[in-house]
Amino acid sequence: MIGRRVLSGVLVLFGVSILAFSLIQLLPGDTAAAIAGEFATPEQIEAIREELGLNQPVVVQYFSWLLQVLQGDFGTSLATGRPAVSMILEAVPPTLSIAVVSLTISTLVGLGLGLLAALNRGRWADHVLSFLASLSIAAPAFWILLLLILVLAILNPVFPAVGYVPLSAGFWPWLSYILLPAIALSFTHGAEIARYTRGSVIDVLASPYIRAARARGASGAWLSRHHLLRNSAIPIVTVLGLQLGNMLGGVIVVESVAGINGLGRFAVTAVLQRDYIALQAYVLFAAIVIVVVNLIVDILYTVINPKVRS
Structure with a gap:
């Protein structure tokens, strides 16, 4: 019974991970431009796109991000530059x-x-x-x-x-x-x-x-x-x-x-x-x-x- 509950929890977390990843993908317009801010230069926007892997297919982006999460890397805060998990x-x-x-x-x-x-x-x-x-x-x-x-x-x-x-x-x-x-x-x-x-x-x-x-x-x-x-x-x-x-x-x-x-x-x-x-x-x-x-x-x-x- 506990094994079934654990498997169910893993499936729930998998679904939530898709929704959490979609927070970035569902941003209106250019995601990199929205993150960079209104006064960002094209070079800065392109650097963010490259850093976050936004120039790759969405499926590749998701599994790359999921692999990082499984390793304990939840990403780097855009506001502080520190690891989000810390x-x-x-x-x-x-x-x-x-x-x-x-x-x-x-x-x-x-x-x-x-x-x-x-x-x-x-x-x-x-x-x-x-x-x-x-x-x-x-x-x-x-x-x-x-x-x-x-x-x-x-x-x-x-x-x-x-x-x-x-x-x-x-x-x-x-x-x-x-x-x-x-x-x-x-x-x-x-x-x-x-x-x-x-x-x-x-x-x-x-x-x-x-x-x-x-x-x-x-x-x-x-x-x-x-x-x-x-x-x-x-x-x-x-x-x-x-x-x-x-x-x-x-x-x-x-x-x-x-x-x-x-x-x-x-x-x-x-x-x-x-x-x-x-x-x-x-x-x-x-x-x-x-x-x-x-x-x-x-x-x-x-x-x-x-x-x-x-």
Whole structure:
């Protein structure tokens, strides 16, 4: 099963590589002229065309580029002249820090509130939590972050407003810089996890084997340990994997507001500077991350539910 998932991931990455390569090919007009800029001389345009291999057939260009990617060469940034993969790896730690802290917060809060809502189905607690989840999903992450910065960084200077320091500078300095962006990003994702948890737990509670176990006098703690948590976990693991992938999109706005030089800021800068090579590398790198996350989710399926292996 894992072998099939790996093969499927490789095929997805192959398709994404074609789309990423097409970013350059689909530029309007002369690609080399668009990259060189408005005031470039014909000699400069021809040099770029020669450097990027744009004077070769498209198929030859693609497989030449793909071979470089397989060797770890994602191209050279047009704006900085540095290898794009080096710039991406430098931008990974801030984004990874925000994603890990945000996913931790959203998972703990989402699971707790979703379980509480499911166990109180139809009561006032369920209605209140469902309303708050809908409100959190509707609230944009950048707006929540601006409110948090206003209240906790400007009016009450508890946390820094912008910037980032690495974990090597100390745990609390590191956490203090990324906590507000992580909290802002976790609102939507935590609400989604809470809703999926509520629905999954309600479905399991309505199952015949749960009713039979209750009729035999099984306690709530025993049911939760042997049936409820494990059988509710597959949809929840699915949404956790999806949320981690979605964070790559949400973190772009959050990092821009917080002045953090992560992958989101890297992508925005590449677009504004028309750095097509860097943007191409970012698209491919993001696809690799999402495919790996989905593969991990599939492996977790086999641990949670052995029937999936067949």
